[in-house]
Amino acid sequence: MSGIDKNSGKKRVKKTEIPRTAIPEQEPRVRATNFEEVSLGYTREQALVEASRCLQCKKPKCVAGCPVNIDIPEFIKALEEDDPAAAIAILKRKTSFPAVCGRVCPQEDQCEKVCLLGKKHEPVAIGRLERYAADWEASEGEAAIPEIAPAKGKKVGVVGSGPAGLTCAGDLAKMGYDVTIYEALHKPGGVLVYGIPEFRLPKSIVQRECEYVESLGVELKLDYVIGRTMTVDEMLDDGHDAVFIANGAGLPVFLNIPGENFNGVYSANEFLTRANLMKAYRFPDYDTPIKVGARVAVIGGGNVAMDAARTALRLGASVHLIYRRSMDELPARREEVHHAQEEGIDFHLLTNPLRIIGDQEGWVEEIEVIQMELGESDSSGRRRPVPVEGSELRIPVDTVIMAIGTRANPLLTKSTKNLELNKWGLIVADEHTLATSKEGVFAGGDIVTGAATVILAMGAGKIAARSIDRYLQGQPLLTAEEEDEIRASQEKAAAGAK
Amino acid sequence: MYKILEKVDYSDDVYMQVIEAPAVARVAQAGQFIVLRINEEGERIPLTIADFDRDQGTVTIVVQAIGKSTRQLQELGAGDNLANFIGPLGIPSDIENYGTVVMAGGGVGVAPVYPIARELKRAGNKVISIVAARTKNLLLWEDRMADVSDEVIVTTDDGSYGRKCLVTEPLKELCDAGGVDLVYAIGPGIMMKFCCKTTEPFGVKTLVSLNSIMVDGTGMCGACRVSVGGETRFVCVDGPEFDGHQVDFDELMARQRQYLEQEKISYDFYLECRGDAQCLA
Ligand SMILES: Cc1cc2nc3c(=O)[nH]c(=O)nc-3n(C[C@H](O)[C@H](O)[C@H](O)COP(=O)(O)OP(=O)(O)OC[C@H]3O[C@@H](n4cnc5c(N)ncnc54)[C@H](O)[C@@H]3O)c2cc1C
Ligand SMILES: Cc1cc2nc3c(=O)[nH]c(=O)nc-3n(C[C@H](O)[C@H](O)[C@H](O)COP(=O)(O)OP(=O)(O)OC[C@H]3O[C@@H](n4cnc5c(N)ncnc54)[C@H](O)[C@@H]3O)c2cc1C
Ligand code: SF4
Ligand code: FES
Numbered sequence: 001m002s003g004i005d006k007n008s009g010k011k012r013v014k015k016t017e018i019p020r021t022a023i024p025e026q027e028p029r030v031r032a033t034n035f036e037e038v039s040l041g042y043t044r045e046q047a048l049v050e051a052s053r054c055l056q057c058k059k060p061k062c063v064a065g066c067p068v069n070i071d072i073p074e075f076i077k078a079l080e081e082d083d084p085a086a087a088i089a090i091l092k093r094k095t096s097f098p099a100v101c102g103r104v105c106p107q108e109d110q111c112e113k114v115c116l117l118g119k120k121h122e123p124v125a126i127g128r129l130e131r132y133a134a135d136w137e138a139s140e141g142e143a144a145i146p147e148i149a150p151a152k153g154k155k156v157g158v159v160g161s162g163p164a165g166l167t168c169a170g171d172l173a174k175m176g177y178d179v180t181i182y183e184a185l186h187k188p189g190g191v192l193v194y195g196i197p198e199f200r201l202p203k204s205i206v207q208r209e210c211e212y213v214e215s216l217g218v219e220l221k222l223d224y225v226i227g228r229t230m231t232v233d234e235m236l237d238d239g240h241d242a243v244f245i246a247n248g249a250g251l252p253v254f255l256n257i258p259g260e261n262f263n264g265v266y267s268a269n270e271f272l273t274r275a276n277l278m279k280a281y282r283f284p285d286y287d288t289p290i291k292v293g294a295r296v297a298v299i300g301g302g303n304v305a306m307d308a309a310r311t312a313l314r315l316g317a318s319v320h321l322i323y324r325r326s327m328d329e330l331p332a333r334r335e336e337v338h339h340a341q342e343e344g345i346d347f348h349l350l351t352n353p354l355r356i357i358g359d360q361e362g363w364v365e366e367i368e369v370i371q372m373e374l375g376e377s378d379s380s381g382r383r384r385p386v387p388v389e390g391s392e393l394r395i396p397v398d399t400v401i402m403a404i405g406t407r408a409n410p411l412l413t414k415s416t417k418n419l420e421l422n423k424w425g426l427i428v429a430d431e432h433t434l435a436t437s438k439e440g441v442f443a444g445g446d447i448v449t450g451a452a453t454v455i456l457a458m459g460a461g462k463i464a465a466r467s468i469d470r471y472l473q474g475q476p477l478l479t480a481e482e483e484d485e486i487r488a489s490q491e492k493a494a495a496g497a498k
Numbered sequence: 499m500y501k502i503l504e505k506v507d508y509s510d511d512v513y514m515q516v517i518e519a520p521a522v523a524r525v526a527q528a529g530q531f532i533v534l535r536i537n538e539e540g541e542r543i544p545l546t547i548a549d550f551d552r553d554q555g556t557v558t559i560v561v562q563a564i565g566k567s568t569r570q571l572q573e574l575g576a577g578d579n580l581a582n583f584i585g586p587l588g589i590p591s592d593i594e595n596y597g598t599v600v601m602a603g604g605g606v607g608v609a610p611v612y613p614i615a616r617e618l619k620r621a622g623n624k625v626i627s628i629v630a631a632r633t634k635n636l637l638l639w640e641d642r643m644a645d646v647s648d649e650v651i652v653t654t655d656d657g658s659y660g661r662k663c664l665v666t667e668p669l670k671e672l673c674d675a676g677g678v679d680l681v682y683a684i685g686p687g688i689m690m691k692f693c694c695k696t697t698e699p700f701g702v703k704t705l706v707s708l709n710s711i712m713v714d715g716t717g718m719c720g721a722c723r724v725s726v727g728g729e730t731r732f733v734c735v736d737g738p739e740f741d742g743h744q745v746d747f748d749e750l751m752a753r754q755r756q757y758l759e760q761e762k763i764s765y766d767f768y769l770e771c772r773g774d775a776q777c778l779a
Contacts, residue, residue, distance in 0.1 A: 184716050186535060186542075186582040223584040225716055229521050250718040254730065261723060261730060261749055263756045270719035278541065278713070284767045287541035287567060288713075289760035362752035409717050411735055 020122035021050040028342040032313055035198045035281055038339055039103075044082075047132040051080035054124045057116050062126060065114040068459045070094045072111060072126055079129055084136040091133060096167045096458060099138065099205045100192060102131025104303075105455050106333045138208065148216065149176035154472050157182060157240040159226045159412065162190020163454045164246035164445030166213050167461025168468070173216040175469050180240075181213075182224040187277060190248055192454070194277040195269070197307050199314070200336070203276075227412040232419070232441060242440045242468045245427060246461065249446040251409040254402055255299065259356030264293065264364035268300070268308045268403035275311050292317045293398025297367050299353055300403030301325065306336040308401045309345045319345050320395060324352040324372050324385045350374070350385060354392065356400055366394045406451050416441075426450055432486055433467045433477040434460060442467055500534075500583040503556060505575040509635045511563045512606060513572050514548070520555030522547075522585045528613035529591030529707065529739055532557060533715040535582040536570055543567050544712045544734070546610035547586060557583075560609030560638065566764040587715045588738045591705075595622040597679035600672050601647070602628040602665050602693055604685025608638040610707055611684050616646040624648050626678075628668050630685070634659035665689060666696045673700040680705070683742060687754065691747035698743050706742035708733045710750060711757070724750050 024040040025031075031038050042050065054076040062072040071090055078087035091098045107113075107127040115123035154177055158169045161183040169179045187193050189206040214220055226232060226247070235243050252267030254260050271290070274280040278288035296312040298305050301323035309319045321340070323330060326349050330337055341347065350372040357366040371391035374383035408425040420428040420437035427436055427443040434442045444460030446452055467477050478486070504516040522532060531546045549558035563569040574580075591614045599618050603611035608629055619625045627647040631637040632655045644650050651668045652660030661668065665685070672678055673696065681704040683693035690706040697704045710722040710733045717735035724733055727744035731737065 184584070185714065186584070223582050224521065225584065225587065228585065228587055228716075229525065252718070252720045254720070261725060261753070263753060267720040270713060270721045273713055273719050279539075283760065284764045286539045287764060289541075289757045289764065291757065291760065361755075362749065409735075411717055 015053055015055060016117065016121050018049065018053050020053070020125055021046050021128075023125070023128050028339075028344070031199065032343045035314055037202050038199050041135050042128055042132045047079055047084075047129060048082060050125050050129055051076050053117065054080070055116055061114040061116055062111040062124075065111045066094075067110060067453070067455045068094045068462070070111075070130075075133065076124065076126070076129055079133060084133050085141055087129075087133040088137045088141065091130060095455070096170055096461070097163065097209050097454075098130050099134035100163070100201060100209065101455055101458070102127050102129075102134055103201050103205075104196060104333070106453060108334050110455075138205075146174055146216070148174055151178070152176040152472070154178065154241045155180070155239055156242050156244065156468060156472075157235045158244045158246060159232070160184075160190060160245070160247040160445070160447075161188035161210065161220065162246060162248050162445060162457060163192065164248075164457040164461040164464070165190070165244065166209065167458045168244045168246065168444070168464045169218045169461075170213045170216055171462060171465035172468060173213070173218045175465070177469075177472070179217070180219040180221055182221050182226050182230070182235075184223075184225040184247075185277065186222050188220055188222065191250075194273045195304070195307065197272065197276055197311050199310065200307065225411070227415040232412065232416040232438075236440060241472055242442065244461075244464045244468060245412065245436070245441065245443040245447060246445040246457070246464075247409065247412050247447050249406050249408050249426070249451050251407045252402070253405045253407055255353060255404060257353060257355050259358055259364070260402070262356055262358035262364045263362050264291065264398055265356060265400045266402070268298075268304045268401055269406065271308050271401050272304075272311065275315070281311075281315060290315065291399065294318065295395075295397045296320070296399040296401065297322055297353075297395060297397045298401045298403055299323075300405070301330040301332060302403065302405070303332045303336060304405075305403035306332045306340050306345075308403050310336075310340055310343060312399070312401065313343055313345060317399070320348055320397070321345050322348045322351050322353055322367075322369060324350065325382070326350055326374065329382055348395075352385070352387065353400075357394070364398060364400055366396050367400055368392060368394050408447060408450075424450065430477075432463075432482070434464045435467060435471075435477060440471070442471075499579040499581065502574055502576055502578050502580065507572075508560075508638060511572075512560065512636060512638065513563070514558060514560045514609075515571070515574075516556050516558050517580065517583060518555060519557050519583045519585075522583065523550045523552050523555045523557050526550040526552075526557060526586040527590035528593065528617045529610075530586035530588045531610075531715070531738060532559070532583055532585030533587060533712065534559075534571075534580055534584070536567065536574070537581050540570075540581060541567055542582075542584075542713055542715070544587070544709070544715055546707070546738075547613065548609035549613055557585075560606055562606040565761050566768045569765070570768065584715065587734060589736070591617065591739060593617045593621050598624040598626065598677050599680045599682065600626045600628065600669065600678050601643075602630065602669055602681065602683045602685070603638075603643070604630045604665055604683075604689040605632070605636060606638065607685030607689070607707075608643065611682060612639055612642055612646070614682060615643065619646045619648075626672060627651070628653065628665055629660075630654070630665035630689075632656065664692070666692050669693055670696050673697055673702055678702050682706075687747055687751040690742060690745075691751075694742035694745070694747070704742040705739050706745060707738045708740060708745065708750060709738070709754070711754060724753070 075087040075090040112123040188210045252269045274290045279286040280290035292315040296317040298309040371388040372385035375386040378384040429443045445457035501518040548560045601615045625647045715734045722733040725746040
């Protein structure tokens with residue numbers, strides 16, 4: 001079993017001596033030509049071994065490192081005891097989507113970063129264990145039917161069906177509210193369905209999560225663009241007692257360099273939407289076309305850039321990834337960078353695009369880049385890349401994909417009265433309650449934080465559900481204890497700053 | 499599911515459908531469009547709202563079959579359902595009393611011109627419409643346009659009906675005569691480009707409705723981008739109407755050709771396999 005057999009007393013392996021359990025994966029050469037999931041997940045035996053590595057710390061750092069404070073040692077303990085049903089119950093106290101989070105959270109920056117075991121050895125593979133428990137539930141567990149409180153007779157509208165919207169809707173439904181999600185696209189899931197590719201997050205998982213939320217009684221209205229089909233003000237006038245805005249930050253950013261409107265230049269959003277949501281990788285069985293060409297340049301270094309690069313690779317292209325800083329600063333999940341390298345993505349680090357050069361007919365031919373070197377540190381503490389004079393270089397390409405970030409889409413916010421925005425067009429919401437400047441309206445996820453993570457969006461959905469419940473019951477949005485806690489932590493932070 | 503309530507073929511390639519979509523009809527305005535998807539495998543295609551009826555909860559579209567999706571749509575009739583119908587999208591036309599407006603519609607472009615002309619007429623404008631087509635049986639909605647116009651000029655390229663000339667000829671005459679306060683030109687890219695070239699020397703403001711390639715229609719992908727006055731704009735959220743004198747039509751038309759190769763594959767595949775489940779599988 002776990003390699004430690006306490007009862008037989010045969011051999012006792014020290015926990016710290018067990019190496020971190022590798023996860024089975026598709027071979028790089030094989031997976032580079034298909035869209036199936038790269039990681040195959042732990043087997044029962046592997047999960048038992050990995051779970052046994054956890055030191056069960058008294059003051060677990062990992063819990064503090066988790067944005068939603070999952071009781072990590074507790075769920076790992078359940079797995080060690082071969083009780084995945086208990087593990088999943090513990091996980092679900094804090095996260096609605098363990099199958100998603102286990103796959104896409106940047107664990108190396110969160111729980112696993114601070115895991116005590118990681119100080120001298122490798123951290124416990126917390127994300128992989130989370131995924132194991134969730135996958136076990138999907139394949140073998142009994143669908144737990146949660147308790148739904150008696151109907152409260154109040155109606156809540158949720159805008160957007162990404163992780164923030166789904167979580168908030170699910171929690172409110174369990175509390176007995178009548179909840180409707182309004183989603184602009186024809187499929188629910190937000191970035192999980194249109195952005196993150198199948199080979200990293202199978203769409204069947206997202207679909208299952210959406211169906212679960214619907215099974216709680218949430219009504220899902222697709223094809224509904226808030227700001228066009230209906231405004232937030234109309235929602236409030238039309239019987240919604242509260243509204244949660246979770247429309248993400250989906251407006252693509254371009255670099256504003258010459259040549260960006262040539263044919264063959266995509267935003268990562270367009271490229272990934274065609275591939276994922278519209279299933280262009282199955283053209284012509286699916287109608288939506290995608291044009292990849294033989295050579296692709298992807299600009300950027302985040303998860304979005306890795307996803308675009310690896311999608312282009314799977315569609316048959318050779319891919320250059322162009323990023324202006326160095327390997328250490330690549331913001332993508334480390335596992336994705338590693339996978340991208342294994343699959344043969346050509347990394348051009350410390351390289352910045354200057355312009356795109358096209359042919360007579362308006363098609364991309366080349367991209368001109370310049371080498372960068374690291375100069376002085378900027379305000380974020382990172383060394384700022386500066387161009388090396390005379391190092392310009394042209395790379396012949398057929399397609400360029402801009403993956404340099406997204407901003408708030410003004411479509412909804414512009415049409416909503418009295419909604420305070422910050423200078424980036426993001427909605428201003430109270431950090432602890434997610435209340436906005438508009439009565440009865442709450443906001444969370446990427447539309448408040450700017451492009452962030454699935455787990456933060458999910459956490460925001462939970463906070464919003466709590467606040468909306470209190471609001472609709474006429475209670476203060478924060479309890480006296482919570483107020484005290486916040487004050488204490490602020491004072492502590494202020495003292496620390498001195 | 500969105501039900502098709504009525505379908506009328508105007509010619510072999512041009513047809514009209516009335517679709518049940520109360521949420522869209524409730525707030526639809528002249529100048530806006532919808533995005534539809536026929537079925538699960540379908541692409542999202544944008545079409546202008548040619549008419550709407552708030553009481554009946556219906557939206558009318560007029561379509562020219564030019565490829566796979568628009569041909570497949572043509573084969574659907576009353577009683578059939580569409581998977582998705584999203585809207586109204588885009589910024590509505592700015593309806594005011596400008597004085598005298600010339601409404602130039604080319605081909606199926608006449609359909610989107612119609613609701614705008616109707617509203618402008620209601621707002622007190624003198625409406626002169628130019629209804630243009632390549633040939634007589636492609637001519638659209640002359641009667642409807644007559645209902646909302648003070649004067650209608652019909653042109654066909656081949657002279658099979660009305661005046662034998664391009665849409666730009668009467669447009670130039672009207673500008674020459676003076677007193678035109680605003681021009682709307684809607685139709686194929688090339689037609690809009692030349693209408694703008696015609697009005698530019700007269701300094702008559704000319705609005706066009708652009709038909710760039712789109713995916714979501716909500717500002718999320720950037721597929722629809724076009725240069726207007728040297729700046730990149732998204733047609734689906736910043737438009738679809740723009741000041742035609744500022745639009746880079748050559749870029750627009752080049753970008754419309756992005757998928758020619760794939761569109762042909764898709765169309766041939768469809769024609770070959772039409773209705774044949776085995777072939778499609
Ligand atoms: C390609 C890609 C890869 C990523 N990889 C990771 C990763 O590995 N790990 C990680 O933690 N995070 C990752 N992220 C970030 C993460 O996906 C987002 O932070 C998260 O999805 C934000 O959730 P949300 O609910 O706020 O918004 P979204 O997921 O963006 O959902 C918003 C929803 O609202 C809908 N909507 C928008 N406007 C309207 C409107 N007007 N009316 C109605 N509906 C509307 C949208 O269609 C969408 O469905 C990635 C993002 C991208 C784009
Ligand atoms: C705002 C707007 C309003 C429009 N209104 C009308 C209308 O009222 N009536 C009408 O007949 N047509 C209209 N169009 C054009 C219509 O969307 C295209 O003709 C249709 O998408 C073609 O699809 P297809 O598969 O039949 O042809 P395809 O063979 O795929 O394409 C033929 C041509 O249509 C254009 N096209 C293809 N896909 C798209 C797409 N997803 N989005 C936009 N253009 C595309 C391309 O220029 C292409 O060369 C409008 C377009 C826009 C952007
Ligand atoms: S910090 Fe690491 S070792 Fe300690 S409880 Fe958390 S996962 Fe286990
Ligand atoms: S169609 Fe996607 S942004 Fe306009």
